[in-house]
Amino acid sequence: MPTHAEFMRSFDAALRGDVLPAGLQARNMAEVERRFAVYRNNVAVSLTAALASRFPVIRRLVGEAFFAPLARLYAEMDRPKSPVLAEWGEGFADFLGAFPPLARYPYLPDVARIECARGRAFHAADAAPVDPAVLVAADTNRVTFVLHPSVHLLHLASPAVSIWARNQPGGSPIPLPARAETALILRDASFAVQVRALGAGDAALIGAILAGSTLCDAALTAQEAEAGHDPAPMLVALMRAGAITDAQE
Amino acid sequence: MLPALPGVGFKPEHFAAICQTAGGVGFFEIHAENYLGAGGLPHAQLAAIRADFPVSIHGVGLSIGGANGVDAAHLDRVRRLCERYEPQSFSEHLAWSSHGAEYLNDLLPLPYTEETLTIVCDHIDRVQEVLGRRMLLENPATYLCFANSLIPETEFLSEVAQRTGCGLLLDVNNVFVSCINHGTDPYAWLAALPLDLVGEVHLGGHDADEMPTGNLLIDSHAAPVADPVWALFAEVIMRAGPLPTLIEWDNDLPEWSVLCAEAARAGAILARGGNGFAHAC
Structure with a gap:
């Protein structure tokens, strides 16, 4: 039987798209994958919403259809290091600046820096x-x-x-x-x-x-x-x- | 100690409306993690609320059910928040939300084993020691079970409360969501829980996701409390007597008057349920 630490490691890997941990159960075993997807979705959607609330102008500039996958990618690369999500996103400007598909919009990192600083000023x-x-x-x-x-x-x-x-x-x-x-x-x-x-x-x-x-x-x-x-x-x-x-x- | 009245989760969007009329709400609850900044509008509003109402601070980020210990820096920030506002209650979840140094922003499930029982009790001991107060532990809404989870959830919660001295936060919607999702009887779940340990009740709304074998219920906090959850709540109050009861609505926020109406519905049930035992919390 895996230790709790091993269980969490495999659960977290599965949240990122890896195979599901052993031993998951549902009323109907055929539903396990879809039920696990609720957790995957909760993590991705809630982090996207947190980023959108700190960077509303970036979201408006790139459009919702682009922002959601962009936020998911950022969340995978720079996950929050604390449960205080108002402090998350300090690396978003540099991430935008280094993201090749956005190279034609060099002002985006600056706009993100403004939104980041606004969040710090608010709190x-x-x-x-x-x-x-x-x-x-x-x-x-x-x-x-x-x-x-x-x-x-x-x-x-x-x-x-x-x-x-x-x-x-x-x-x-x-x-x-x-x-x-x-x-x-x-x-x-x-x-x-x-x-x-x-x-x-x-x-x-x-x-x-x-x-x-x-x-x-x-x-x-x-x-x-x-x-x-x-x-x-x-x-x-x-x-x-x-x-x-x-x-x- | 919170009053045995209906309460509502405080949202900044409702601040102006609350100043006009509190609508019979007896207390407010906030998420600790939204008030860990140094100053500004959040603290100005919370101080104003706290001056007029009892407040419950509800943590979502201590990862009580994680294997890596409680984040000392985060716990210290929560301690300072509690010292600043002296809330009538502090509560957290039977779940994990951080892995290593990373925060996942969801309340993730854990198998109920002897190992996790020890881990959860150690973490609650630590939280209660640092905060210098008794905390309440909330039962989760879950979508999956684990083959190695051999201790029934109600037994796990009771055992944690017995070993650590913590109380329980009974989320009736979570009971309903989990039991429906796992094909078990929510009334049997409630019958197995020692209600004298319950210091607060949560009532929230859920959504449904269609699955091949029926609906999977999702704890969304984005809808009115469902009728079968009201019925379960009435059963709890009939057995336990009036308890502090929170209307939880965190997403797709309605008008303040809608929350007041939900609170009033809870209040009517609390007013009818005066025959239970007095609870200690």
């Missing part, structure tokens, strides 16, 4: 916004900002933010820029996850703030990236979203 830790009075009183030469745990900057190789935006429910067919975009992803005070494309100056500003630069140095970095850049609108937008959670001098 990121909570942090209260800093008191605006602290910001007003801050010495710009010395102050550094702590941004909300959901804030993430993504440097993309394609106009993936615009592609992502036009594929939102109710999204309009905005013209696509011909250049690569940088995405700012954050969760605002109403728990909505925002995705926006940043200009070179804003991207440099937030990159420097995240790296721990003082506000003054971050503004200079932004001006090096984009002549005449004004940091104020981006800082106001961050404050409005509750994304500045501390200011330290």
Whole structure:
């Protein structure tokens, strides 16, 4: 008689398409294969649904008929390593980038990176916004900002933010820029996850703030990236979203 | 301890409707694995629910019936969730869902043997020790049997409860699905289970898949509770007295009012079944 570990090994192999484990029984033995297929189907369908819920735009872009087998293939190659499925799919962007049938769509991995980052932002830790009075009183030469745990900057190789935006429910067919975009992803005070494309100056500003630069140095970095850049609108937008959670001098 | 009232599985889609009217629902249940992120909307909603209602945390990922031990990191995350919300109940399944380092996202069946009895008891001991509380173990819905499965399911469950001190979560739909699928009598199954071990009841919907020798029932949680399952439930309550009873509907979600109606139907049966023994859980 197989040990329980041996039984699980053969059951799992059969879930992946191998021959069925010995000793399976059904009321009618002719039904064993079809009954086992319920488990195979549950695993494949539930993992496909989990991936679809984290990557709705990828699903929309490739179409449901292509997404289902794509998700099954990914699930076989990179099974979840934990029961927390919201954390599964971190390797999906690289998988798409290395999948030959999708080579003509080089923006897909970038769109997947945005969706991945949105998921992380949705579940990121909570942090209260800093008191605006602290910001007003801050010495710009010395102050550094702590941004909300959901804030993430993504440097993309394609106009993936615009592609992502036009594929939102109710999204309009905005013209696509011909250049690569940088995405700012954050969760605002109403728990909505925002995705926006940043200009070179804003991207440099937030990159420097995240790296721990003082506000003054971050503004200079932004001006090096984009002549005449004004940091104020981006800082106001961050404050409005509750994304500045501390200011330290 | 959960109240002996109808409860409903909490879904974020229903949050706004629940804030308008809780519809006589006495408690909510959540899947632990959906609340293991650090923060954000899920925790804001769960905290609001927990402030007003008893909550049951139901795990689907501890793989109690697996051969490889309980994932310590995952169990620790579940412990922190329980410490954060102090739920009135924690429950898990008599099934396995992980193999090695990989999670399969389904509740897979196990043969009932002396070996698996020892494994399951060891895992429940570990869970109860880490969580510092008694857990409930749920009977599974199954589609296959095993030649080496020599211990009847009811005996296996009773023995686990006796050895570990855990309680049972009686899923009446699972009893019906498994018994129909294996050509056995669900009333005989119930008669063999010591109902005083039951701390909670689950009622869910099932689908049917046509097979050459009749329907194979699939535990889908995507439909109303079926009439024969209501009849079995009434039998349980008549014998055991009122028990916390959850309406489980996880897929193809209906309107909140539909769930309230299902809960009310359970509530009417609970209200009639006051003559059973008091249960300890």
